[in-house]
Amino acid sequence: MLHAAFLRSPYAHARIEAIDTRAARALAGVHAVYTAADIAPHLKLPRIPVGMPSGAIRHVLDPEVLASREVCHVGEAVAMVVAQDRATAEDAARLIDVDYAPLAAVVDPVAGLDPGAPRARLDCADNLVASFRVGYGDCGRAFTDAPVALRENFLLHKGGGHSMEGRGVLAQPDPASDGIVVFDSTQMPHRAKALLVAMLGLPEHRVRVVAPDVGGGFGPKFVFYPEEVAVPLAARLLGRPVRWLEDRWEHFVATTQERDQIWDVEIAADQDGRLRGIRGTLVHDHGAYTPYGIALPSNSATNLIGPYVLPAYDLDVSLVITNKVPATPTRGAGRPQGTFVMERLLDRVAEKLGLDRGDIRRRNMIAPDQMPYVTGVKTRDGGTMTYDSGDYPACMATALETAGWGGFRTRQAEARKAGRHIGIGLANYVEGTGRGPFEAAGVRVGPSGRIVISTGATAQGQGVATVLAQICADQLGVDLSAIDVIAGDTAASPLGLGAFASRQAATAGSAVLSASHIVREKILAAASSRLEVAPADLTLRDGRVEVVGAPGSGVTIADLARDLQGLPGYALPGGLAPGLAAEAVFEPPAITYCNGTHVVEVEVDPETGAVRLLRWIVVHDCGRLLNPTLVEGQIRGGVAHGIGQALYEWMRYDDTGQPTTTTYADYLLPGAAEVPRIEIAHLESPSPQNPLGVKGAGESGTIPAAAAIAAAVEDALAPFGVRVTQLPITPRRLLAQLPIVSEDLGAVLTPGRQAAEP
Template identity: 55%
Template sequence: MNPGGMVGKAVPRIEDDALLRGRARFVDDIHLPGMLEAAFVRSPHAHAAIRGIDTAAAAAVPGVVAVFTAGDLVPHLTAERLVVGLPSPSYRLEVDRPVLASDEVVHVGEPVAIVVAASRYVAEDAAALVEIDYDPLPVAENCRDALADDAPRVHSREPHNLVAAFDMAYGDIDQAFARAPHVLRESFWQHRGVAHSMECRGVVAAHDPIGNRLTVWSSTQTPHPAKRLICALLGRDDEEVRVVAPDLGGGFGPKLVFYPEEIVVPLASILLGRPVKWIEDRREHFVATTQERDQYWDMAIAIDGDGRILGIRGSLIHDHGAYTARGVNVPYGSAVTVPLPYNVPAYRLDVKLALTNKVPVTPIRGAGQPQATFVMERLLDRVARELGLDRAEVRRRNLVHADQMPCEKPLKLRGGTFVALDSGDFPTAMADVLAKTGWADFRARQEAARAAGRHIGIGLANYVEGTGRGPFEPVKVRVTSNGRIRVASGATAMGQSTQTMLAQIVADQLGGDMANVSVTTGDTAAINLGFGGFNSRQAVMAGNSAHAAAMKVRKKILKAASAMLEVAEDDLEIVGTRVALKGVSEHGIALGAIARALDGSPGYKLPGDLEPGLEAEEHVIVHDMAFSSGSAVAEVEVDVDTGAVTVTRFTLAHDCGRMINPMIVDGQVVGGIVHGIGNALFEWMGFDAEAQPVTTNFGEYLLVTATEIPEIEILHRQSPSPLNTLGVKGVGESGVIPTPAAIISAVEDALSPYGVRIAQAPVSPADIIALINGASGRA
């Protein structure tokens, strides 16, 4: 299975040289002859009726080529709205985004018009001159208030703001609570943030009238779904549209969504007969790119006298934003995740998705799972406090054990199959991280620090992450007539080393020479089907397809070489770019020569009577999700005069099954942890009572910088997933999931002399001072 010894090795990345030399090609690096540049006119109101749009002054600016509103574009489209929601029976309202707003705007930043000009500078000059007559309407800012009977309606045409509702339940929850010796109640709240890939979004479109071909370059995580939507909206066949995701400067979730700009820019290009480019600036990113994490939870946990969980129930109100831009998947993921790492005999969660006049909500790294983990781990901390038990001991008594694996849970994935934890040893992982961090000795350290006037604390959080969302991701492997190996996949790279990952798996079977492998990702012209990058899925789905395709090509290479060299297959091996007799490397044949032979020659048989061509396309189908897992310990110091929190040390025992490249795994996990530090302490997307965003630059919205980084250590366990041949699980979102829960627990521990209880994330210095002073948090 591992002839080249490549899988499992920390080999250098094939992406790096171009990136380090400034030769990568991000969407804004694409410049086409005759290209025009666009700027969007966006709503300054969170909710308003549009009474009129006057584009005359903008159109008169020298250099402006066109100003389009919905009225100009809709006649050329098959639909007025982007219908993208994943299926679910739980919807109560259909609130799809219009291509451009025409009669009503429902969040600040919603696009109303596009100005196309000779340069972005001119386009922005003119955009400021588009006159829109707005009639402001009442605003629903907060998702809890939005569900009240008399709340302002987010959309004037809809009867209420409850966009969807569902429950998730198993076991006899009423009986569990009725017989419980202890029932504890808690409410929690997490606020929304922004993904902030360092590259914002962007689209370049060019229409070639010869052959009627439209090419769209978009900074998207999902080029194949984007192509399908563009084809549908323009009434075009697959052959007439190509979508390319060039190099992406990060994704983190929001770029999986299809946006209005991705149809408006291509249509403008078709209508004008010239290439058009639009690049989102950071201020737009704050108001036009999807956000996540606002959730309010009211929960109760029933436990026996030993701290064993009897049942968990409660309700969740999820802020959906102003439109359905992806589906009910984020709160669905939250609801599934709460009880997963533990043995919870009965569970019931009632979930309501509320519309608000804010940017739509879709997954950001973690996608509902960090909130669920925060809720579960905060509940267990409460149990520990109530029963006077150590926080780790409470978890030890409730964690799913290794001998329960695979552990089926009476919870369903969105596709209808039951959730089953596929592998792992959660108690041992927790024991590892406790031992590594000296958990048992911490009280002594804490007391010594307190004696010196310092407040240090430690916190613990366990988690699982659902990875490898199916059903498939195709990979094509081909040996060229030059002997090079070309790999193509619907998988899409946004910085997670996807090309190296695929090259490593393929090189493992085909000669072990990474330099001989080229990978094309994110190009619909390279492979017909695909989904792209989200849900920590590509190493699992594309990785296993790459493995299967490479195995197939390997077999064919050996069969053909056997016929051509008249040597038994078993005596041959692929070394570098040649097939050679084992141990006699001078006797062999180049891969290119085999590929050329399999191209065929008129009138002659193919070698070994094989089928023509030296390529294979595979799409391994897996419906069940592979669950990564881990156990995190955070150590913090809190300055009780300023409320400042310093994370001093963060240790994660992590299990993502078999690792393809440990260097890349570490990079993904550390990046996720630091994102989680931001979610715990810094990242706050603020809105005022009129849903006006009040944090729209990096001075107001704080991202973690190098000075906030603690000592980070990752302990690896590798419990292979039984669900796929490679035994791998996803890793892209792992780091972010337990981090806020562990840090907040540590802050609370540090402040235990003050009796501070923290039920929210993020928690700012001002919140901490308020909590110390006995006031409530920012909620």
Template identity: 45%
Template sequence: MSRAGGTWVGARVPRNEDARLLTGRAQFVEDVEPPGALHVAFVRSDLPAGRLRRLDVESARAHPGVHAVFTADDLGPLLRPGAVLVPPPPLEGLVFHARTALPLVRDRIRHQGEALAMIVAESRYVAEDAAQLVEADIEPFDPVVDLGRALDDDAPRIHDDLPSNLAAHVRQAKGDYAAARAQADLVLERRFSYDRGIGGAIENRAVVAAWDARADRLEVWDTTQAPIPVRNVVAAALGLSESQVRFIAPFVGGGFGPKIMFYPEEILIPWASIQLGRPVKWVEDRYENFFATTQERGQLHEAEIAVARDGRILGVRDIFIHDSGAYDPYGLTIPINTQCTLLGPYRVPNYESEFRVAFTNKPIVTPVRGAGRQHGVFIMERLLDLAARGLGLDPVEIRRRNVIGSDEFPYNHGIMYQDFAPLRYDSGSYEASLEEAVRLVGHETFPRERERVQADGRVVGVGVVNYVEGTGIGPYEGARITVEPGGTVRLATGVGTQGQGHFTSFAQIVADAIGVKPSDVRVVTGDTSDFHWGTGTFASRGAVVAGNAIHAAALSVREKILKHAAEALEVDPDDLELAEGAARVRGAPDLSVDLGALAVNANPLRGAVEPGTEPGLEATSYFGPPYGTTANGTHALVVAVDPETAMVEILRYIVVHDCGTVINPTIVEGQIHGGVAAGIGNAFYEELVFDEFGGTSNASFMDYLLPTSTDVPPIETAHLETPSTLNPLGTKGVGEGGAIPVAAAFAQAVEDALADIAPGLEILDIPCSPGRLFELLRAHPKWCAGSRPASSGGAS
């Protein structure tokens, strides 16, 4: 079987899961209703910083229909800080202070939404009513809200046992930036900010747990991206063996990173079920989601670039602060992603990067789609735009002069990535993707397009940016494939699914190997009773790590099929082909045996078998990459800006991407479309607003602006395929590439549109909302001097 696949890999196969999803037959955690289930509501702190002096829950306990009210005092040995889920890599000079939360607040409150008490009642309505009866006496503290001041000597301490709010300090460097700077013809320095947002999944988090005392077994349904690791943590915390705990991650309505976390609710709900001997259910409401589920972004950068007169990058220096929120359970994944992704597809011979992570009185930060990569891309692409302007170069031309060539792979950047391995690019198509995007957007003929569209009074601009995305990191995933006596094929893997089309793309890999249709492959994901080894779905790794484990298992099953078929048909295995659910002799299709019959024969109920023979047509395989693969691409867009209102319309959006071998183009395009939509939200609409007291001012979709279908344009995609050299399928990840470079492309295009009206205007902060863009325009000297457009919107 070739790397590029056969009949099915690379084909636009309709998604196997859509029939269930579109007819309402797909199971989500909200659909799980065990008989006799009790329901949970949490009492959460409205204040982001303070000390819990007293918690009166007696009225809540006495409320009709309430079965239990649990506080920190009731948890016993369960009342301990959570584990650090992702330890930092072993970097020289690393400073890292791990601080994680208790399941319920005992005394110190460190962010809005921390849980103070858990109400368990006959219904969610009763639980919510009882929660209103809880009285919390909280001594308020001065909160740390401003990231720029979080590390000041006089800032209030969030963790009293630390001398400051410094959570971590990391420096990585290569070459000699100071020398490069001294030799440069142009050095540009800027301050950039990239603010916070939420994941905004359709389905909020939910947990249902049912303890069976007779079977001595716990079943948990959870909206998690990592059912196996979460199962392991819960089993250890509750004193159970892992085999006693079954975790099921059914269909999950969007993960985007926050659902890779381990949350207090994931241990409290199972614990309550054991305590009460009843199933217990909790579903997060939308308001809770703004505080109780992790967030991302929040960085301040002081960056500079040193370039030669011809536009060649001589060096880059970036010093930044990363907001971890009140705790840091996910280690340094996000800021290291930023630090490494900044280098992009470019030759950067001298690089100096240093970041400090700050604790603040804001909700915890963990990966959200892109996981810090978008920050690094924004800094580098903005620096290149500014350098091009300073040298009088076209923004595309300065990129052409710096991209890594196709003959330079593998390319080692000389610093360490988040997977504890050097940042190495295995393969890519950086020059080709840039040129294809330039061609598709019509960059050379754009001036004519500009004149045509500006006839309606708006100004028009174009943006073209590049990115490299680290994907497919380890440690490993596994898969088991079984041909059943009826002829159907069953695939089980430990990764969950949150809409990526796993039920189809995984089935395509199997179908190509053993000669069946993808619709004949039954895929089971995210159920620890079916497969109990693996890590989870994150970091754009499903098709790379799980996909190659599936590929290996499928090839093993193929070998068994050919062996048994050769014996049954009395031919050489090389004379056989697998197609249409059967093994048949090449050139003589009537001489065949179907897979179901072979599965029966492979499991004899009488007689002796040869030593070493394995029963059944089944195989289990694992795959762990030596280091992560690197996908790449180029985004190009055309925007129209109304200078009077600062509203921006995206007229065209083009994505040229290279994720190695494409398993299913339709699914890949869907991933890109979703990513671009998220990126548009990050760039222009979405921003969490914190008041001076640390409270969130816009914790609802009435005020927090997600892009709608009218805000996201049709997205044109082009597929390039440079197979990865690190895995047999040649696959690379694609789940986050659509989101990563959008802000950089958006900023470049808007600046280009406003170049005549507000020359030299610089967009250095994301999100650049209509209000923020309006402020930038009004503060511009040329605008204030009276050269702004006439009231009709046309340029004066």
């Protein structure tokens, strides 16, 4: 096996004038050095067609595998070295001499929209990659003579995936088929395969992509990256396995992240707090390329509505090219931003009207008898976003009751007397999950007695294999341990999509249910034929088909599988078709919407700006619960991710587009000490969109976290009039609004600092 390393751009924006690889090639242990010019003859397409289509996109910004003439962000790959080991490959990469002509970089997306701004990409006449409006109803009328109207600006920062393991690609030539097997840390192995087919010009059956346990996905591993073409191409050219593993620096500069959103929004309400409308603008920092289309800011915009009746809505969304790594979804996929804006606006209206924050939400909530609830928002496919089921008021009521919301003011007053600044915050959310168009699964019983589920779904620690095995085990009357799940291997499942949009239990789960049911019926038919007992008198238990009332009787499903394997020249028993197996595809008729309420209690130290999380209550409704332990694990992980985004994660760039936070000393993530015990309760409103009645749960924990923390922090610091409109909520940002100046820390804590930190 050989090892690859990439030479990456040190400039946010530059023209490549020349590349000299001679010294690198001459280094002992180097097998190959590739530039864009070297690989061009072997690629069927000059750029990776990663973009997802949308009429709103004005510039298609597909990346190159290796930059040929222009680099558009620090970290963009310019050359690849393949060597006997990684150290040699890195040493050789440093010997490559690239002659760059630096260009002006676009770092601030709002400034990038200015007609006089420099161009972030030489091939685009301006920096507006896409713009669109989300809305419905008559906002003009809603705001006319509105009893309450207010405006607010939000600067929302969202970090990266920061999976436990970075990305990695191991490509192994398969001499028997003149093909390539690619072990790839992707959430989307079938999409990776399709793009490899397109880029390398190989037929489908000579490309196999396997996504094993990938050490965490969280969104960035949805994206198909240049390394995923470069490494397989090198393996083919060299006839050797080639591996590349992302190092942590590369994860900061070459793996996508969610970037800043700047919201400028107004809200109008009646005197009793009932919403009339919301309008405004959203500027979205899109990064340098378009590997995901417009889904991310689109999710932000549509998710704002949440569980509320919002009569009118009008948001103008602009996606701006900047010289940073591309922005693509991480857990929550833009929804935390929409939820943050809505929940903050509701808190503002409540404050203005002197309403309890729970009351204003209760007054605006969609009632269970309004389900299915048709919002005014159009979906990607031209339909209308429709919530399928849920009891939002019950969900919030349970959370508030658990949190002791009604008694909090008393507790808060007592704490303040004791010099402690505690606060409570509340946020509701709705999340569209279980997205299509389909997922595929096969179930096969082998004569060995083992059962294999093969699926296009992928496993990255969500517990997909466990949930799918559970569904199958229930149908076939076998122990979980009898089932193996092959997820994310294009050779095992020719059809598939993969992991995104909290979709796999709903889609792959339903496909497994369907395939398992067919297999169950066939087992009963085969056993009926062999035992000469009516299917109605048979039952499945412990891997056997037993005659009802006679434990240990009957036949094992392994023996039935052997019968149906087929013996040369002998008829199959019972007139049955061969194989104790079935394949199924589930195509969800529509998206299914989970929902929940988080209530957070915090304590803030006004001298240091430190926020301590005292209590975290989640009431969550993801439809039928298949495995509470897994759902709760997902929620806890999601909350931790949300805590990071609310309080710690901040990917910063200087004015030239140089990233300044590329280690975990500079870029903070919550550790175990920062995550409180999370109290979880469930409601179960079955979804009508799939036979299991399930909804997604993988991202939901993240969505309301920052909104709830912001509300709690404001509540804790209410005596000081602190406003939280920016993420992350750093101590410095809080201290800048606090009138108390620590003598120890001196002048840096004046309010004037706030403007200096966008």
